[in-house]
Amino acid sequence: MDTLRLASHGLSKHDQEILSKQLKMLRGRTACEWVLVDDYRSADVTLVQGQPPSDMPGIIALASTKAGKSGRYHLIEWPIRLFGLIDLLMAIELEWPARAATPLPTLSLAHRLARIRQDQWLDVAGMVAQAFQAKDEFRTTVSSFDELIERLASIDGASVRFVEGHHPLADQEAALEPYSLKAVIWSLALREEAIKSRQWHISQQQFGIATWPLFGTWETAPWMLRLAALYGRQPATLADGVELTGLRVELVAAFLHACELCELGLTVKQSTRPPRIESKLPAPESLLARLRRKLGLGYKRT
Amino acid sequence: MISKILFIGPMGAGKTTAITAVSDSEPITTEADNLDRAQSDKATTTVALDYGEIYLDEDSSVLLYGMPGQDRFDFMWPILAEGALGAVLLLDHSHPDAVAQLDHFLEAFAALVSCGALVVGVGRVQNSQDIGVYQAHLKAKGLALPVYATDVRHKQNVLLLIETLIANAELNEILER
Numbered sequence: 001m002d003t004l005r006l007a008s009h010g011l012s013k014h015d016q017e018i019l020s021k022q023l024k025m026l027r028g029r030t031a032c033e034w035v036l037v038d039d040y041r042s043a044d045v046t047l048v049q050g051q052p053p054s055d056m057p058g059i060i061a062l063a064s065t066k067a068g069k070s071g072r073y074h075l076i077e078w079p080i081r082l083f084g085l086i087d088l089l090m091a092i093e094l095e096w097p098a099r100a101a102t103p104l105p106t107l108s109l110a111h112r113l114a115r116i117r118q119d120q121w122l123d124v125a126g127m128v129a130q131a132f133q134a135k136d137e138f139r140t141t142v143s144s145f146d147e148l149i150e151r152l153a154s155i156d157g158a159s160v161r162f163v164e165g166h167h168p169l170a171d172q173e174a175a176l177e178p179y180s181l182k183a184v185i186w187s188l189a190l191r192e193e194a195i196k197s198r199q200w201h202i203s204q205q206q207f208g209i210a211t212w213p214l215f216g217t218w219e220t221a222p223w224m225l226r227l228a229a230l231y232g233r234q235p236a237t238l239a240d241g242v243e244l245t246g247l248r249v250e251l252v253a254a255f256l257h258a259c260e261l262c263e264l265g266l267t268v269k270q271s272t273r274p275p276r277i278e279s280k281l282p283a284p285e286s287l288l289a290r291l292r293r294k295l296g297l298g299y300k301r302t
Numbered sequence: 303m304i305s306k307i308l309f310i311g312p313m314g315a316g317k318t319t320a321i322t323a324v325s326d327s328e329p330i331t332t333e334a335d336n337l338d339r340a341q342s343d344k345a346t347t348t349v350a351l352d353y354g355e356i357y358l359d360e361d362s363s364v365l366l367y368g369m370p371g372q373d374r375f376d377f378m379w380p381i382l383a384e385g386a387l388g389a390v391l392l393l394d395h396s397h398p399d400a401v402a403q404l405d406h407f408l409e410a411f412a413a414l415v416s417c418g419a420l421v422v423g424v425g426r427v428q429n430s431q432d433i434g435v436y437q438a439h440l441k442a443k444g445l446a447l448p449v450y451a452t453d454v455r456h457k458q459n460v461l462l463l464i465e466t467l468i469a470n471a472e473l474n475e476i477l478e479r
């Protein structure tokens with residue numbers, strides 16, 4: 001495995017510590033081993049807040065309001081989040097000369113779709129699809145959303161081929177069924193085993209979301225409304241979500257994973273406090289429980 | 303046991319239609335010819351309030367109040383908001399000032415907003431990106447409130463708005479223990 005040296009320039013002490021912790025959390029998730037070095041002159045890549053010195057060698061990543069690339073600079077959204085950092089590191093690894101000898105780790109299809117930053121064609125096991133990131137559209141020949149998700153969920157993300165530019169089947173565009181790209185990512189992410197891949201801890205991390213999922217347009221279930229209410233209101237642990245909904249922790253983690261891939265502003269921070277939610281769901285005779293029954297909105301703990 | 307859900311929003315956003323979709327009784331409406339064509343070009347509008355009801359049993363019901371959207375009735379809003387389970391804010395995306403209207407109602411119903419008891423339903427949207435405008439606006443204000451694309455002529459859409467308020471109220475009950 002190649003080792004790449006990362007330095008920072010212009011970051012506060014606090015931000016440097018966060019970057020160091022984030023790199024540790026990403027260990028094993030990137031094709032190369034990333035190590036922090038103090039001096040940018042000995043680094044392969046330097047993360048810069050502000051103006052980079054004119055003599056700065058190697059690859060430069062600038063803290064910016066959005067991710068992407070500008071000229072020779074990579075851009076990373078500030079403040080740095082894990083999701084943004086891994087995107088940056090993997091983008092740089094793709095450019096790195098030794099990359100051909102280093103297989104990239106397998107990413108899920110949901111993750112790969114979430115990373116799309118421009119319009120792309122997909123060849124997915126014989127199914128033709130087109131993803132329009134800016135328009136939030138996913139066009140395919142599959143005429144049912146449920147069937148589409150069923151087919152996509154059974155596919156290994158690494159086997160999907162992404163093609164930029166004009167596709168030979170572009171003439172079929174009019175016959176393609178349009179879906180929301182985010183709705184596709186949401187549904188696929190909900191079906192992934194995030195608890196394993198993300199290595200989240202059930203009670204030692206607190207999660208929050210800045211924006212609610214687009215329920216009604218994306219896949220919706222009563223337990224998702226409860227989780228959105230919880231994590232949208234205050235930071236809470238996975239255990240809190242389990243207690244509130246009665247779900248398996250794997251489902252709660254999948255919900256948060258889907259929130260992150262759909263860019264709903266997932267935050268994760270360390271917590272040492274015990275879970276706060278002690279859920280005594282409304283008694284069957286409570287007004288809320290009866291209102292649910294009356295409207296056919298029953299909620300059963302699993 | 304009585305509770306209530308408010309349907310708020312500017313004139314013409316669909317409050318009367320939403321209440322009609324879920325009320326057990328024929329809603330009592332106070333429609334009159336709309337003389338305020340500057341705010342909306344619909345022919346009639348609610349001048350007092352709409353009233354519907356979801357019966358639970360002999361002693362319990364959830365009252366549904368549709369509150370007049372015109373500014374001159376805003377003195378009624380805090381009175382009706384007192385003790386409400388939550389509010390459904392309906393907006394019309396085709397209105398040029400829809401985002402400003404969102405701000406107006408967020409401020410007027412700040413007490414409900416602070417406990418998450420407000421859900422936004424946006425009508426006449428073309429695609430999910432239209433909703434992104436409201437999501438981004440709320441995010442910039444540090445508010446994580448639910449925003450959905452809504453067509454209040456469809457009962458399932460109205461039920462989703464109400465179910466969201468129920469989920470939030472259940473959380474509030476747990477947090478207040």
